[in-house]
Amino acid sequence: MHISRGFHGRRRAEADPARIPPGQYLTSDFPVLSAGPTPRVALDDWTFSIRGELDEPRSWSWAELQALPREDITVDIHCVTKWSKLDTEWAGVSLDTLLEGVETAAEHVLAYCDGGYTTNLPLEDVSGGRAWLAYGYGGDPLDPEHGGPVRLLVPHLYFWKSAKWVRGIELRLDDEPGFWEGYGYHNYGDPWREQRYSGD
Amino acid sequence: MNWRIGTVVDVQAETDRTASIVLSVPDWPGHRAGQHVDVRLTAEDGYQAQRSYSIASAPEDEGLVLTVERLDDGEVSSYLVGELRTGDELELRGPVGGYFVWDGSPAGPLMLIGGGSGIVPLRAMLRHRIAQGSAVPVRLLYSARAPGDLIYRDELVAAGREPGVDIRFTLTRERPDGWNGYDRRIDRELIADAVWAPADRPLVYVCGPTAFVEVAADALVSLGHEPGRIRTERFGPTGR
Numbered sequence: 070m071h072i073s074r075g076f077h078g079r080r081r082a083e084a085d086p087a088r089i090p091p092g093q094y095l096t097s098d099f100p101v102l103s104a105g106p107t108p109r110v111a112l113d114d115w116t117f118s119i120r121g122e123l124d125e126p127r128s129w130s131w132a133e134l135q136a137l138p139r140e141d142i143t144v145d146i147h148c149v150t151k152w153s154k155l156d157t158e159w160a161g162v163s164l165d166t167l168l169e170g171v172e173t174a175a176e177h178v179l180a181y182c183d184g185g186y187t188t189n190l191p192l193e194d195v196s197g198g199r200a201w202l203a204y205g206y207g208g209d210p211l212d213p214e215h216g217g218p219v220r221l222l223v224p225h226l227y228f229w230k231s232a233k234w235v236r237g238i239e240l241r242l243d244d245e246p247g248f249w250e251g252y253g254y255h256n257y258g259d260p261w262r263e264q265r266y267s268g269d
Numbered sequence: 270m271n272w273r274i275g276t277v278v279d280v281q282a283e284t285d286r287t288a289s290i291v292l293s294v295p296d297w298p299g300h301r302a303g304q305h306v307d308v309r310l311t312a313e314d315g316y317q318a319q320r321s322y323s324i325a326s327a328p329e330d331e332g333l334v335l336t337v338e339r340l341d342d343g344e345v346s347s348y349l350v351g352e353l354r355t356g357d358e359l360e361l362r363g364p365v366g367g368y369f370v371w372d373g374s375p376a377g378p379l380m381l382i383g384g385g386s387g388i389v390p391l392r393a394m395l396r397h398r399i400a401q402g403s404a405v406p407v408r409l410l411y412s413a414r415a416p417g418d419l420i421y422r423d424e425l426v427a428a429g430r431e432p433g434v435d436i437r438f439t440l441t442r443e444r445p446d447g448w449n450g451y452d453r454r455i456d457r458e459l460i461a462d463a464v465w466a467p468a469d470r471p472l473v474y475v476c477g478p479t480a481f482v483e484v485a486a487d488a489l490v491s492l493g494h495e496p497g498r499i500r501t502e503r504f505g506p507t508g509r
Contacts, residue, residue, distance in 0.1 A: 073359070075352045076310045078318055104500060105497070106486035106496045151320055251367075252368050267270070
């Protein structure tokens with residue numbers, strides 16, 4: 070361990086250390102990180118699709134998504150740029166609902182988005198009540214700059230996996246690195262194991 | 270990615286709130302203009318804090334330079350700007366990031382749009398362009414509140430005398446007498462005036478506070494620039 074001369078730090082009394090992964094700090098803001106302009110899509114044109122390794126692709130319109138069972142989700146989120154935010158409140162649909170009845174040999178998922186962003190996840194990690202399509206935040210519709218109308222919410226992984234402006238997932242036999250994963254970020258991204266970069 | 274120990278060779282005040290920290294890092298693998306590093310501080314009792322900072326130096330520069338803005342409640346920035354001094358050691362790892370970078374691409378003119386300390390990675394790109402003697406035209410639009418908030422002011426003014434380099438400032442709150450730069454917050458009209466036409470297909474890099482980047486990127490898209498040629502880096506809160 071390398072001591073930084075004269076550094077004492079400001080430990081935040083209000084933070085429960087057990088909820089802050091290594092190397093993270095607590096914020097009450099909601100910073101925005103995106104690699105390009107914020108895409109705008111009309112809800113009439115919006116669809117969410119599941120394609121790839123399944124018998125028949127599935128697709129939902131905005132209205133069809135709204136008709137699916139809504140869940141209110143309160144979770145802690147962790148961004149690879151070091152901030153964590155506790156007890157964030159979301160509304161959306163569980164990926165389990167969308168994947169119900171899908172027969173597939175796929176073990177991997179590539180999420181794709183308006184604006185061209187992609188991110189890869191194990192299928193297992195978007196199943197079992199661990200991933201949602203979120204369209205609400207803090208009681209309001211999800212802001213475009215935070216990924217609205219709909220973003221992926223996978224809070225147990227670093228937040229770049231919770232793809233903004235998501236338009237579908239591709240079920241895949243092989244693991245295709247997504248956008249940041251192709252630029253040296255970790256393929257899986259578990260904040261509790263501090264998997265920020267390739268090789269961590 | 271391994272942590273390394275850099276030695277502070279120099280600390281240069283840039284403005285009241287910002288300083289450039291010049292580091293000597295043994296075995297530094299090199300970086301690309303626009304990348305950043307992670308910095309880790311450790312207190313005597315083992316408590317640690319990490320943050321990311323953009324690299325301000327060009328790949329050609331001697332020494333790795335981080336320009337840091339001291340934030341009012343900045344646990345790490347207030348240490349880096351205020352406490353850290355020449356001879357101290359600093360733990361860091363990187364370089365990190367591979368998208369918000371400019372390697373000298375001749376694919377179009379280089380347009381840099383920076384707000385506040387968002388100038389830092391853009392300055393690395395500008396220095397890289399000049400160090401390479403590249404013929405790619407470059408234009409910088411840099412927004413700050415007041416003349417005293419302009420980081421690298423003298424250097425940027427001097428860079429503007431190089432062939433193919435066009436440096437433009439906008440001061441949003443306070444301007445010196447006789448100011449002939451822009452005099453307001455960026456908006457669509459200012460972007461339209463300062464940026465090459467979409468037909469010239471500039472590669473555009475925008476870095477600054479979230480609201481600044483949103484305004485600039487939205488304006489660029491509405492003016493007809495291809496979203497895929499606009500790269501952004503945002504920092505700071507959105508207020509909700």
